[in-house]
Amino acid sequence: MRVGIVGAGIAGLTAGYALSKQGIEVNLFERSDSITEFGAGITLSKNATILLGDLGLLDSIADIGFHPGKSFIRDYKKCNVINSMELDDNFLTLDRRDLVEQLDLRFKEAKGIIHTNKEVTSINPSTGTLSFANHQDETCDLVLVCDGIRSSLRDSNFEGQEPRFTNYIAWRGMTQITRLPKFEDSDKVNVYYGPGSHWVHYPTGRDEMVNFVAIEKNPKWSEESWKVEGAKTDFLKSFEGWNDDLISMAMSSERLYKWGIFERPLPKTLYNGRAILLGDAAHPMVPFLGQGGCLAIEDAYCLSALINQITDLEKALSIFDEMRNNRSRWIQKRSRLQGSFNHISNPLLIPIRNIFAKTFMKKSVQNLHSYNLNEELSLKLQSRL
Numbered sequence: 001m002r003v004g005i006v007g008a009g010i011a012g013l014t015a016g017y018a019l020s021k022q023g024i025e026v027n028l029f030e031r032s033d034s035i036t037e038f039g040a041g042i043t044l045s046k047n048a049t050i051l052l053g054d055l056g057l058l059d060s061i062a063d064i065g066f067h068p069g070k071s072f073i074r075d076y077k078k079c080n081v082i083n084s085m086e087l088d089d090n091f092l093t094l095d096r097r098d099l100v101e102q103l104d105l106r107f108k109e110a111k112g113i114i115h116t117n118k119e120v121t122s123i124n125p126s127t128g129t130l131s132f133a134n135h136q137d138e139t140c141d142l143v144l145v146c147d148g149i150r151s152s153l154r155d156s157n158f159e160g161q162e163p164r165f166t167n168y169i170a171w172r173g174m175t176q177i178t179r180l181p182k183f184e185d186s187d188k189v190n191v192y193y194g195p196g197s198h199w200v201h202y203p204t205g206r207d208e209m210v211n212f213v214a215i216e217k218n219p220k221w222s223e224e225s226w227k228v229e230g231a232k233t234d235f236l237k238s239f240e241g242w243n244d245d246l247i248s249m250a251m252s253s254e255r256l257y258k259w260g261i262f263e264r265p266l267p268k269t270l271y272n273g274r275a276i277l278l279g280d281a282a283h284p285m286v287p288f289l290g291q292g293g294c295l296a297i298e299d300a301y302c303l304s305a306l307i308n309q310i311t312d313l314e315k316a317l318s319i320f321d322e323m324r325n326n327r328s329r330w331i332q333k334r335s336r337l338q339g340s341f342n343h344i345s346n347p348l349l350i351p352i353r354n355i356f357a358k359t360f361m362k363k364s365v366q367n368l369h370s371y372n373l374n375e376e377l378s379l380k381l382q383s384r385l
Ligand SMILES: Cc1cc2nc3c(=O)[nH]c(=O)nc-3n(C[C@H](O)[C@H](O)[C@H](O)COP(=O)(O)OP(=O)(O)OC[C@H]3O[C@@H](n4cnc5c(N)ncnc54)[C@H](O)[C@@H]3O)c2cc1C
Pocket: 006, 007, 008, 009, 010, 011, 012, 029, 030, 031, 032, 041, 042, 043, 044, 118, 119, 120, 121, 146, 147, 148, 149, 151, 152, 170, 213, 259, 278, 279, 280, 281, 287, 290, 291, 292, 293, 294, 295, 296
């Protein structure tokens, strides 16, 4: 079998590695001239890290990441704890550059081939043909469309709607761990609820740096990009009244970036002929549960396991579609709900929200992270084979 992958993000690289490891010939095409990510943090929870473990990827990734061990919800002014919970060793925080570098390295070690500077301009799902900006063609038995939230290949080959701005803007930055607020446990995962906005910060395990994200509700459209810089004066206006130490942590970041959060409903089916959607190309979601990258890893694992166990490709793709469509739809919806919960601004509802956070946070997070893809896979295979 010959597989072509479009896009070297978390989805494309993890799928590429998992398939190459099975001895499948994989060519991955990336439009950028190198395989790099932007310097920003990412959290990976057990539902994804356990799969990285099964693939033999976890040890090297865990070595470069950080194990926070605990997470806290606090109020935005005095930073008083609303609730806290233990996080097991399977919960990691990382710098995205380290994650992608590691996936890239392991993909190449598994004999996967990466072609950079190779933008795929179109695909033919019936024949598995990929066409490039330089007019050459490549034909594969299967094409994995992993070209992210702005997927142009999804637009032209799958039904579904355009990405939609969610009215959330994420401000993000990185700073030294020494700039954290000086209270106990500020070096764990800390989430703060403010009126109509929330913050998260955690260490990344790289160069003693901390990643922070501050989300505001703002209907003014902002670009969906890791690279758009925002003015510190605008940031200060948006987060007036927040704790001084938190503000000075944010101000110590050399630059602040602004990211418009977009979402896109899943298409009815995730495959068309020999082409299949994975990661953000299939199910971009608001990031309030930290699950977009985790789901990309689940997608990659699920597809490679199905291809390994089922010789009939059409059947493997249809089982993938059934499993991943349901799961991603559900997490997309839950992430949206979490967004409404995190951004309550009505002063009468805030105390009620905080009681909910105190009572149900642990159960809800455990429920989210304990999803076992292998269990669902074996049940599905029993019923379909
Ligand atoms: C503020 C924020 C915080 C987040 N935090 C978390 C978190 O803590 N945990 C978590 O799990 N997730 C998180 N996410 C979500 C996560 O970042 C994404 O879900 C994940 O990066 C998607 O990976 P991907 O491989 O599907 O897409 P991408 O990373 O977008 O990769 C797509 C790749 O395709 C390439 N490409 C595009 N078009 C073409 C083409 N035509 N030809 C060739 N190459 C092409 C692009 O250059 C790119 O390299 C967060 C998202 C945001 C916005």
